[in-house]
Amino acid sequence: MIKKLTAKTQELNPKLPQYSNSFSKCVIIKPETQELLLKKGTVYSVFDVSGESNFDTELVIKVINDVINNLYFQSESISPIQSMEKAIVETKEKVLQLSNDTLTSNPQSINLNMITAVLWGSVLYIIKFGGAKGYLMKNGEISPLEMISEGNFSTASKVVDEDEVLILATEHFERSFPPERLLATSIGEGDLDPNQACLLMRLIIDTTFSDNEVVDFGLGDAVSKNKNRVRVEKLTSIIEDASRWILKSIKKVCGVFVALGKLLADAISKVLPRRKAVLLTRSISQLSGKGGTKTKSWLPLSLMSISLAFLVFFILRSTVLKSTNKENMERKNTGQQTVETSTKEVVNTETEDKSKDEQYKIKRVSPEVFYDLKITDQSVEPSEIEIVGDKVVIVDKITGKIYVSDISTPNFKLGVNTFPGIKSLASSEDLLSFNDNEGYKTYSIKNSTVISSYKVEGLSLTFPYAGFIYSVSSDILSKNTEKDGKLDGVVWAQSPDFVDAKSMSIAYSIYILKKDGNLVNYSGGSKTSFAINGLEKPLSDPSKVSTNIDFEYIYIADKGNEAIVVIDNKGNVVKQYKYEDSSTWSDIKSIAISSDEKTIFVLNSSKIYKLNIEN
Incomplete structure (x- = not known):
């Protein structure tokens, strides 16, 4: 035992x-x-x-x-x-x-x-x-x-x-x-x-x-792995030493015979006349002809034996050392490994002018890295983040994977279900809502089950609000209700602003990030005069707008300007958060705001930053 x-x-x-x-x-x-x-x-x-x-x-x-x-x-x-x-x-x-x-x-x-x-x-x-x-x-x-x-x-x-x-x-x-x-x-x-x-x-x-x-x-x-490794190394060393000695000995013997043959030829040429030397050579050839078969067969046999010995050695050497060499290469390369993700990140070598930070309400921050999703899944390409109850949820649009962690302690785990094409995340009554390649769904993070599913083609954005499901398809914004297991919608508004829109959020009125990066507002089915005031530079390639009926402010992930912009419902800038070093937030994909508006989770590349704020 x-x-x-x-x-x-x-x-x-x-x-x-x-x-x-x-x-x-x-x-x-x-x-x-x-x-x-x-x-x-x-x-x-x-x-x-x-x-x-x-x-x-x-x-x-x-x-x-x-x-x-x-x-x-x-x-x-x-x-x-x-x-x-x-x-x-x-x-x-x-x-x-x-x-x-x-x-x-x-x-x-x-x-x-x-x-x-x-x-x-x-x-x-x-x-x-x-x-x-x-x-x-x-x-x-x-x-x-x-x-x-x-x-x-x-x-x-x-x-x-x-x-x-x-x-x-x-x-x-x-x-x-x-x-x-x-x-x-x-x-x-x-x-x-x-x-x-x-x-x-x-x-x-x-x-x-x-x-x-x-x-x-x-x-x-x-148990005996290390001992076997030592035995292999010793055996290999002995074989290599023996092979070197054999080669060296053969070279010496061949050299001696060559030297003796040369001396003998010189002696014969000096002692005997040319004619006699020829006759002597013929006599020797005739005498050796009787045993010529043995002489001629002995030399090839010797060469074949030596060749066979070397062949066996190299086969043994390659077989025995194959796995060992592979392990050695892996270990030698360990100290020289580079991180692929670090080479992909953009480094901004320009020094940003911070003299106008106070004027434009810019606050420089250095939030902690809450987690790097590559730790959980090296192949993940996270696309969006959302907070559902006491959970932080991140999705990969391409694979449809869902990753979930407690909001207080980072411990992301892969969900059991996948929804290829998942996007337009929102939280409603502790459920995650989204649309994917099939249509619109609500999903229980706690139980990992689909609560409702509606097959709708051509959805680009969705958002649940006040018992309705608002959706964008092409240039049409619809207001949907559930009827007989299907979504029954009416056209709420129609505008070129909706084509390829990036993000949508609703709090009394509807906020939509257009494909050109502008934020527009619709109320009662019509576009308002809403505009953002107080930015030094306009929004640049923003990735998400986030708000809800309980929020005091509206939050925008301004990817191109590497900032999180906070505005009120009139469009006035309240605060801008930028990382202390501007090159860090170079790939802001999404943001999520806690229910008390005291924490912003920033999804930058595969990393999640936890920013504690006081508005």
Whole structure:
């Protein structure tokens, strides 16, 4: 029977500020189910991050938790080492993405160091990335962990016993508190610098695991992976050395025979006249003709044997090293990875004139990154955001996917349903309303179910208001009611303003963003004289207008001017919010406003910013 161990832990963490350019943390991650716990074990990790940027410490810690949960515990690989290596590579990429939000001039200068232990049954796996320290204490003796290094990774695996103590620490911690001092000193968080963290693990028998229970942890080849790798490397080295020696010996032998033949020819030419030499040569040929068959067959056979030996060597070499070389290449490339999304973002090198900020009611802000949806789904192309009750909802128009998170704590998860073409999001009675390729729908975020669905062709915009559903198709704005399971509509207004309009919102009157970027207002079926007053520059490629009957103001995502514009119902500018560095909000796709109008969620590219405001 394989005995299952667990660990009593002590975390030595520094007190972290909200933002820091160098910090560390201990992380312990257990899977959500007992089944995953038996299959994947528990993850114990210590990391430190440093660079030119000021990171949001809580966000980075959350990202690391999310990545390990998503990649390690959901991985199909039987090897904890291989699964964790992939999770660490993805973690490094996500940290680089977050560094881009802080506008570092050189994202590659960001350093991530991490040492992770996976306790799986009675086997301990250690995976180290970059610089970190690990020690094992057994029977009172402390020794460094013996690990095999490949590229930026170092790994080890061993069967452990109860009462052994594992020490995982950042390099900065180990310099100040080496193991001997650590075990004899009381350390509080006030004694630690932000980049000093340490995790102590004492291994004990898991009493929740029955003595009569036998669990196949599926260790198999995974337990001996490192030993096999060493054997392969040694075998390869021996074969390569032998082949070099054989080639060298053959060259020497051939050289000797060539030299002897030349000397013999010179001697014969000097001793014998030309005629006799010819006769002697013929005599030798005649004598050798009797055994010529053996001589001629011996030489090709030797050459074939040597060729066959080399062929076997190269086949063996390519077969044995194929997977190893592939892993090595992946690991060597880890430290040189670039983040694709950072190269796509537009960088504005011009310095914006801020002297007129007060005149045009511009407020410079630096809101926190609430989440990057690429963490949940690397392939996502988010298109719109909305708040429904206490949830933040983001959709991908192309794939029709829906992502949902609590409004207070970022934890986006993919919904079970997809609605290709989803757009024109709105919230009504805690339901999400939208139109997609099929027509108009209302959807329960809480239960992940479609509440109502109406097949309508050619919808471009929809908005529920006062028991009606207003919709735009081509140049017609209709006012619809439900009748016999269908939408029964009447033409409310008709205008070229509605053709290819971008966004619509309703609060007593109807606000529509035209395709040219102008905001127009309709009331009682007619266009009003509404106009925006107080902007230095007109709206430029705005992506969304948002308001409702309970809002005091109207909010516009002004993508081209990289701003969130707030106006009253007369069109007067109340406030403009711009990021402190104007290049950050270069791709504002959508906005969502909380019901109390104290928070604006800004969807910029794949990232969600949470802006706290006071109107």
